[in-house]
Amino acid sequence: MKIVSLSTLAGASLMLVVGGACAEQYLPEIASKAPYKKAYAEMLSHPTWVSKAQGTASPVEKVSAEGKSFTVGHMCKPHDCADNQLIxxxxxxxTKSWGLLATRPADGEAFSKQLLGNPDSVVQGLLNKSFSDNNPED
Structure with missing residues (x-):
């Protein structure tokens, strides 16, 4: 009977240690350690054509909205413009920029859109208008 009680107690203690170790970790700590570090970096990275501005593009446009002037540009992934676009x-x-990264899975479903740079409603309107102008069928 004593052996069973000791093994039960040891098992319960091990569960508390494992549970406690998980509860004491924080995102900044695990995001800097393997294997989390790589996954975290991949989540925040963008494809090379986006991060290095090496895509197929049309001339930029000067536009005005609510009394402010802006420059709007459109670019897409070379050889895959239909499914990968950046406005x-x-x-x-x-001195400040905002973006809309639109990607579509190979199956032709709807675009997944990601806003970049925390645009306000005016800039969001410009981003969405440019996207619509360049994708009249979507």
């Missing part, structure tokens, strides 16, 4: 809006002096 970028710059403020008048080019």
């Amino acid at each position: 970028v809006v710059f403020n008048a002096d080019g």
Whole structure:
């Protein structure tokens, strides 16, 4: 009987240690350690054509919205424009930018859209208009 009680107690203690170890970890800690570090970096990274601005593009446009001037540009992944697009809006002096990254799975489903740079409603409108202008059938 004593042996069963000791093994039960040891098992319960081990469960508490394992459970406690998980409860004491925080995102900044695990995001800097393997295997989490790689997954975290991949989540935050963008394809090369986006991060290095090496896509197929059309000329930028100067536009105005609510009394402010902006520059709007459209770019897509080379050889895959139909499914991978980036629209970028710059403020008048080019010191701030916002984007809309639109990607579509190979099965032709709807675009998945990701806003970049925390645009306000005015800039979101410019991003969405540019996307619509470049994708009249979507």
